Amino acid sequence: MGRSSIDLYSNDVGAPFEEIGSFAAYVGGSPTNISVGGARLGLKTALVTGLGEDPVGDFIADFLEKEGVDFSYSPRKPGHRTSAVVLGIEPPDKFPLVYYRENCADIELTIDDVLAAPVADAKVFQFAGTNLSKEPSRSSTMFGAEYSQQVGTTVIFDLDFRPDQWHDPRAFGVVARSVLPNVDVVIGTEDEINAAVLS
Numbered sequence: 243m244g245r246s247s248i249d250l251y252s253n254d255v256g257a258p259f260e261e262i263g264s265f266a267a268y269v270g271g272s273p274t275n276i277s278v279g280g281a282r283l284g285l286k287t288a289l290v291t292g293l294g295e296d297p298v299g300d301f302i303a304d305f306l307e308k309e310g311v312d313f314s315y316s317p318r319k320p321g322h323r324t325s326a327v328v329l330g331i332e333p334p335d336k337f338p339l340v341y342y343r344e345n346c347a348d349i350e351l352t353i354d355d356v357l358a359a360p361v362a363d364a365k366v367f368q369f370a371g372t373n374l375s376k377e378p379s380r381s382s383t384m385f386g387a388e389y390s391q392q393v394g395t396t397v398i399f400d401l402d403f404r405p406d407q408w409h410d411p412r413a414f415g416v417v418a419r420s421v422l423p424n425v426d427v428v429i430g431t432e433d434e435i436n437a438a439v440l441s
Contacts, residue, residue: 243273243289243290243291243351243356243359243367243368243369243370243373243383243386244271244272244273244274244290244291244348244351244369244370244372244373244379244383244402245270245271245272245273245274245291245325245348245370245372245373245402246269246270246271246273246274246289246291246292246293246302246316246324246325246348247269247270247271247274247302247324247325247326247327247343248267248268248269248270248298248301248302248324248325248326248327249267249268249269249270249271249326249327249329250265250266250267250268250326250327250328250329251265251266251268251329251331252264252265252329252330252331253265253266254331255331255332255333256331256332256333257330257332258330258332259330259332259338262330265328267301269301269302269305269306270327271291271325271348271370272370272372272400272402273289273290273291273368273369273370273400274289274291274302274306276368276400277289277306277311278306278309278311281309281310281311282309286312287310287311287312288311288312288313288314288315288359288360288364289306289311289312289313289315289316290315290316290351290355290356290359290386291313291316291347291348291351292316292317292318292319292322292346292347292348292349292350292351292355293316293317293318293319293324293347293348294318294319294322294323294324294346294347295318295319295320296323296324298323298324298326299318299324299347301324302324303316315355315358315359315360317351317355317358318347319347319350321345322345322346322347322350323344323345323346323347324346324347324348325341325342325343325346325347325348326341326342327339327340327341327342328340328342341404341406341407343407348373348379349373349375349376349378349379350378350379351373351378351379351382351383352378352382353378353381353382353385355382356382356383356385356386356389357389361386361389361390361393361395362389362393362395364390364395365395365396366395366396366397366398367386367387367390367395367396367397367398368397368398368399368400369383369386369387369397369398369399369400370400370401370402371399371400371401371402371403371404371414371418371434371438372402372404372407374414374417374418374421375404375407375408375414375417380417383421384420384421384424387399387421387424387425388424390424391424396426396427397424397425397426397427398425398426398427398428398429399418399421399422399425399427399428399429400429400430401418401428401429401430401431401434401435401437401438402430402434403430403433403434403437403438405437411437412440414437414438415437415438415439415440418437418438419438419439
Protein backbone atom coordinates (compact mmCIF):
# COMPACT_ATOMS: atom_id res chain seq x y z
CA MET A 243 0.00 0.00 0.00
CA GLY A 244 1.29 3.45 -0.88
CA ARG A 245 3.35 5.38 -3.37
CA SER A 246 3.19 5.01 -7.12
CA SER A 247 4.79 7.36 -9.61
CA ILE A 248 6.28 7.85 -13.01
CA ASP A 249 10.05 7.90 -12.47
CA LEU A 250 12.11 9.83 -14.98
CA TYR A 251 15.72 8.60 -14.84
CA SER A 252 18.57 10.47 -16.48
CA ASN A 253 19.87 8.91 -19.66
CA ASP A 254 23.12 10.81 -19.15
CA VAL A 255 24.83 8.83 -16.41
CA GLY A 256 27.42 10.95 -14.66
CA ALA A 257 26.10 14.28 -15.94
CA PRO A 258 25.34 17.02 -13.41
CA PHE A 259 21.59 17.42 -13.07
CA GLU A 260 21.49 20.76 -14.89
CA GLU A 261 23.27 19.21 -17.89
CA ILE A 262 20.97 16.19 -18.36
CA GLY A 263 19.80 15.97 -21.96
CA SER A 264 17.05 13.36 -21.70
CA PHE A 265 15.23 11.01 -19.37
CA ALA A 266 13.74 7.52 -19.61
CA ALA A 267 10.33 6.82 -18.06
CA TYR A 268 9.75 3.98 -15.59
CA VAL A 269 7.17 3.14 -12.94
CA GLY A 270 8.25 3.52 -9.32
CA GLY A 271 7.32 4.07 -5.71
CA SER A 272 8.55 1.54 -3.15
CA PRO A 273 5.21 -0.30 -2.62
CA THR A 274 4.73 -0.43 -6.39
CA ASN A 275 8.24 -1.79 -6.90
CA ILE A 276 7.69 -4.43 -4.21
CA SER A 277 4.39 -5.57 -5.74
CA VAL A 278 6.01 -5.86 -9.17
CA GLY A 279 9.00 -7.72 -7.75
CA GLY A 280 6.68 -10.16 -5.99
CA ALA A 281 4.71 -10.76 -9.17
CA ARG A 282 7.91 -11.42 -11.11
CA LEU A 283 8.82 -14.05 -8.51
CA GLY A 284 5.49 -15.77 -9.12
CA LEU A 285 3.62 -14.43 -6.10
CA LYS A 286 0.04 -13.22 -6.28
CA THR A 287 0.28 -9.50 -5.54
CA ALA A 288 -2.23 -6.68 -5.26
CA LEU A 289 -1.41 -2.99 -4.99
CA VAL A 290 -3.42 -0.37 -3.14
CA THR A 291 -2.36 3.01 -4.47
CA GLY A 292 -4.16 6.10 -5.70
CA LEU A 293 -3.95 7.11 -9.34
CA GLY A 294 -4.99 10.37 -10.89
CA GLU A 295 -7.40 10.53 -13.79
CA ASP A 296 -4.50 11.47 -16.04
CA PRO A 297 -2.17 9.95 -18.65
CA VAL A 298 0.46 9.24 -15.99
CA GLY A 299 -2.09 7.14 -14.10
CA ASP A 300 -2.84 5.33 -17.36
CA PHE A 301 0.91 4.73 -17.87
CA ILE A 302 1.21 3.12 -14.43
CA ALA A 303 -1.98 1.06 -14.82
CA ASP A 304 -0.79 -0.27 -18.18
CA PHE A 305 2.57 -1.25 -16.69
CA LEU A 306 0.98 -3.00 -13.69
CA GLU A 307 -1.37 -4.95 -15.94
CA LYS A 308 1.54 -6.15 -18.08
CA GLU A 309 3.44 -7.16 -14.93
CA GLY A 310 0.54 -9.20 -13.57
CA VAL A 311 -0.09 -7.03 -10.51
CA ASP A 312 -3.72 -6.81 -9.42
CA PHE A 313 -4.38 -3.07 -9.21
CA SER A 314 -8.18 -3.33 -9.11
CA TYR A 315 -7.99 -2.00 -5.53
CA SER A 316 -6.16 1.15 -6.67
CA PRO A 317 -8.83 3.81 -7.14
CA ARG A 318 -8.63 6.82 -9.39
CA LYS A 319 -8.76 10.01 -7.33
CA PRO A 320 -10.55 12.79 -9.26
CA GLY A 321 -8.95 16.19 -8.84
CA HIS A 322 -5.60 14.70 -7.80
CA ARG A 323 -2.55 13.92 -9.90
CA THR A 324 -0.44 10.81 -10.20
CA SER A 325 2.96 11.69 -8.77
CA ALA A 326 6.30 11.95 -10.55
CA VAL A 327 9.97 11.69 -9.62
CA VAL A 328 12.93 13.03 -11.60
CA LEU A 329 16.30 11.41 -10.88
CA GLY A 330 19.87 12.19 -11.84
CA ILE A 331 22.57 9.50 -11.80
CA GLU A 332 26.05 10.60 -10.74
CA PRO A 333 27.97 7.53 -9.54
CA PRO A 334 29.27 6.47 -7.16
CA ASP A 335 27.10 8.16 -4.55
CA LYS A 336 25.20 11.13 -5.93
CA PHE A 337 21.63 10.54 -7.11
CA PRO A 338 19.76 13.85 -6.92
CA LEU A 339 16.01 13.45 -7.08
CA VAL A 340 13.06 15.77 -7.16
CA TYR A 341 9.59 14.65 -6.09
CA TYR A 342 6.44 16.09 -7.65
CA ARG A 343 3.84 15.03 -5.09
CA GLU A 344 1.77 18.15 -4.56
CA ASN A 345 -1.91 17.20 -4.66
CA CYS A 346 -0.94 13.60 -5.41
CA ALA A 347 -3.49 10.83 -5.68
CA ASP A 348 -1.83 8.16 -3.53
CA ILE A 349 -1.87 10.32 -0.40
CA GLU A 350 -5.68 10.42 -0.75
CA LEU A 351 -6.15 6.74 0.09
CA THR A 352 -8.96 6.28 2.62
CA ILE A 353 -9.97 3.67 5.18
CA ASP A 354 -12.71 2.60 2.74
CA ASP A 355 -9.99 1.95 0.14
CA VAL A 356 -8.23 -0.34 2.62
CA LEU A 357 -11.47 -2.14 3.47
CA ALA A 358 -12.14 -2.70 -0.23
CA ALA A 359 -8.85 -4.62 -0.57
CA PRO A 360 -8.53 -8.31 0.39
CA VAL A 361 -6.37 -7.62 3.45
CA ALA A 362 -7.88 -10.46 5.49
CA ASP A 363 -7.08 -12.93 2.71
CA ALA A 364 -3.50 -11.74 2.25
CA LYS A 365 -0.41 -13.32 3.77
CA VAL A 366 1.34 -9.95 3.94
CA PHE A 367 0.27 -6.31 4.21
CA GLN A 368 3.19 -4.06 3.26
CA PHE A 369 3.18 -0.28 3.45
CA ALA A 370 5.59 2.62 3.05
CA GLY A 371 6.55 5.33 5.50
CA THR A 372 5.66 8.05 3.02
CA ASN A 373 2.02 7.00 3.48
CA LEU A 374 2.25 8.35 7.02
CA SER A 375 3.35 11.85 6.00
CA LYS A 376 -0.15 13.29 5.45
CA GLU A 377 -3.84 12.62 5.89
CA PRO A 378 -5.96 10.81 4.86
CA SER A 379 -3.28 8.27 3.92
CA ARG A 380 -1.78 8.34 7.42
CA SER A 381 -4.95 7.18 9.18
CA SER A 382 -5.76 4.72 6.40
CA THR A 383 -2.34 3.12 6.63
CA MET A 384 -2.44 2.91 10.42
CA PHE A 385 -5.89 1.36 10.15
CA GLY A 386 -4.59 -1.13 7.58
CA ALA A 387 -1.73 -2.20 9.84
CA GLU A 388 -4.00 -2.55 12.87
CA TYR A 389 -6.65 -4.45 10.92
CA SER A 390 -4.02 -6.74 9.40
CA GLN A 391 -2.73 -7.62 12.86
CA GLN A 392 -6.25 -8.42 14.01
CA VAL A 393 -6.89 -10.84 11.14
CA GLY A 394 -3.47 -12.51 11.32
CA THR A 395 -1.88 -10.95 8.24
CA THR A 396 1.87 -10.27 8.56
CA VAL A 397 2.61 -6.53 8.50
CA ILE A 398 5.77 -5.22 6.83
CA PHE A 399 6.75 -1.57 7.22
CA ASP A 400 9.14 -0.19 4.58
CA LEU A 401 10.40 2.97 6.30
CA ASP A 402 10.76 4.76 2.93
CA PHE A 403 11.88 7.99 4.63
CA ARG A 404 11.79 10.97 2.28
CA PRO A 405 12.59 14.06 4.42
CA ASP A 406 11.12 16.55 1.95
CA GLN A 407 7.73 14.83 2.20
CA TRP A 408 7.34 15.76 5.86
CA HIS A 409 6.48 19.18 7.30
CA ASP A 410 9.23 18.46 9.86
CA PRO A 411 11.53 15.46 9.30
CA ARG A 412 11.52 14.78 13.05
CA ALA A 413 7.80 14.03 12.78
CA PHE A 414 8.68 10.93 10.76
CA GLY A 415 10.15 9.22 13.81
CA VAL A 416 7.21 10.17 16.01
CA VAL A 417 4.68 8.72 13.58
CA ALA A 418 6.81 5.70 12.64
CA ARG A 419 7.20 4.68 16.28
CA SER A 420 3.46 5.03 16.87
CA VAL A 421 2.67 2.37 14.25
CA LEU A 422 5.35 -0.12 15.34
CA PRO A 423 3.11 -2.05 17.79
CA ASN A 424 1.12 -3.24 14.75
CA VAL A 425 4.18 -4.18 12.67
CA ASP A 426 5.94 -7.55 12.38
CA VAL A 427 8.88 -6.62 10.12
CA VAL A 428 10.60 -3.28 9.46
CA ILE A 429 12.70 -2.67 6.35
CA GLY A 430 15.02 0.32 6.03
CA THR A 431 18.47 1.69 5.45
CA GLU A 432 20.71 2.66 8.35
CA ASP A 433 19.78 6.34 7.81
CA GLU A 434 16.06 5.51 7.78
CA ILE A 435 16.32 3.49 10.97
CA ASN A 436 18.24 6.31 12.66
CA ALA A 437 15.52 8.76 11.59
CA ALA A 438 12.84 6.45 12.98
CA VAL A 439 14.50 6.26 16.39
CA LEU A 440 15.76 9.87 16.39
CA SER A 441 19.41 8.88 16.81
